[in-house]
Amino acid sequence: MPHSQKNIHPSETVLSVQNLVTEFGIEDGVLRAIDDVSLEVKQGEVLGIVGESGSGKSVTGYSILGLIDAPGDVVDGKVMFHDTDLRKADEETLRQIRGDGIAMVFQDPTASLHPMLTIGVQMVDAVLAHRSISRRDAWVQSRDTLARVGIPSPGERMRAYPHELSGGMRQRVAIAIALLNQPDVMIADEPTTGLDVTIQAQILYEVQKLVEDTGTAVIWITHDLSIVAGLADRVAVMYAGRIVEEGRIADVIDRPAHPYTAGLLASVPDSNRDRRRLPQITGSIGEAHKLPGCRFAPRCKFASEACEVRPVFEEIAPGHKVACVETHRLASEFAEGANV
Numbered sequence: 001m002p003h004s005q006k007n008i009h010p011s012e013t014v015l016s017v018q019n020l021v022t023e024f025g026i027e028d029g030v031l032r033a034i035d036d037v038s039l040e041v042k043q044g045e046v047l048g049i050v051g052e053s054g055s056g057k058s059v060t061g062y063s064i065l066g067l068i069d070a071p072g073d074v075v076d077g078k079v080m081f082h083d084t085d086l087r088k089a090d091e092e093t094l095r096q097i098r099g100d101g102i103a104m105v106f107q108d109p110t111a112s113l114h115p116m117l118t119i120g121v122q123m124v125d126a127v128l129a130h131r132s133i134s135r136r137d138a139w140v141q142s143r144d145t146l147a148r149v150g151i152p153s154p155g156e157r158m159r160a161y162p163h164e165l166s167g168g169m170r171q172r173v174a175i176a177i178a179l180l181n182q183p184d185v186m187i188a189d190e191p192t193t194g195l196d197v198t199i200q201a202q203i204l205y206e207v208q209k210l211v212e213d214t215g216t217a218v219i220w221i222t223h224d225l226s227i228v229a230g231l232a233d234r235v236a237v238m239y240a241g242r243i244v245e246e247g248r249i250a251d252v253i254d255r256p257a258h259p260y261t262a263g264l265l266a267s268v269p270d271s272n273r274d275r276r277r278l279p280q281i282t283g284s285i286g287e288a289h290k291l292p293g294c295r296f297a298p299r300c301k302f303a304s305e306a307c308e309v310r311p312v313f314e315e316i317a318p319g320h321k322v323a324c325v326e327t328h329r330l331a332s333e334f335a336e337g338a339n340v
């Protein structure tokens, strides 16, 4: 079916993650890399997952797809893809769903491309792994998908080897391969990091168009809030393995309710807003995974004794959730700022 003919049902939840916990055995015990993570995406929706290095974004993506290997293990939670519980699915079902139902684009495009095979051969094989169509039709579909992600002269690029393409082109090829079988969900893990900002913007624009045309739901993982600001419908902010804030992108950007989100926003250069009143964050995640209470407390200017208990992740406005007992102090700081 051509992409544009796919029926889009924007209210349909395609992927739902409930209370997911993934741990790694490490030298001095167990690291709970993600701790009670819940999220969902609907058809045609873009969810951004944002947080600094070590916050658990990639582990979330890998856990969804059942790609966590020893010494790691998904120890609790549910991952529902439509009606299939992926944690209970057998290897054959998972293999079919990976690529065909949920596709992942990894941080390093080179890692997912075979250096000795042309782009065309790799794409055609990826189509034929999931579809019984002729090689010629698979070739045409591959070429058209390259064109959709903005690759010029796609027929010629099909005959090229990965090393003959620039980093930006290779990344587009990786995204095209992920989209080849019209997956219901694409999980993209920092796929534009390291690319020139103009090329990043182009790729984001093309992804947005694709989402509109095909209804593919996208989970876009990044440490850069400004990237999801222009791309996502909703955003989940992660810190040391937990989601600390989630909501519609405009709500989170205009009224951040967690001091960590406010700190991330403060680091985004934005000439249209006065960010001087936002609390800057210093330090790093460090040993935060070991804290039983709020893991951000050691870096938070609003921290109090109340933060020694794990904050409840609760709704503060329709569709806007936060895990912070001192969020009112952040809000009053904003209010004071508005009066200056």
Ligand SMILES: Nc1ncnc2c1ncn2[C@@H]1O[C@H](COP(=O)(O)OP(=O)(O)OP(=O)(O)O)[C@@H](O)[C@H]1O
Pocket (backbone or CB within 6 Å): 024, 025, 026, 031, 033, 051, 052, 053, 054, 055, 056, 057, 058, 059, 060, 071, 072, 223
């Ligand atoms: N194979 C592993 N063994 C032990 N710990 C791991 C392993 N993979 C990830 N972790 C730990 O899990 C935590 C979350 O890592 P993750 O890669 O998901 O973070 P991230 O937010 O994606 O960061 P980055 O942007 O650097 O990729 C980190 O503390 C990391 O050290």
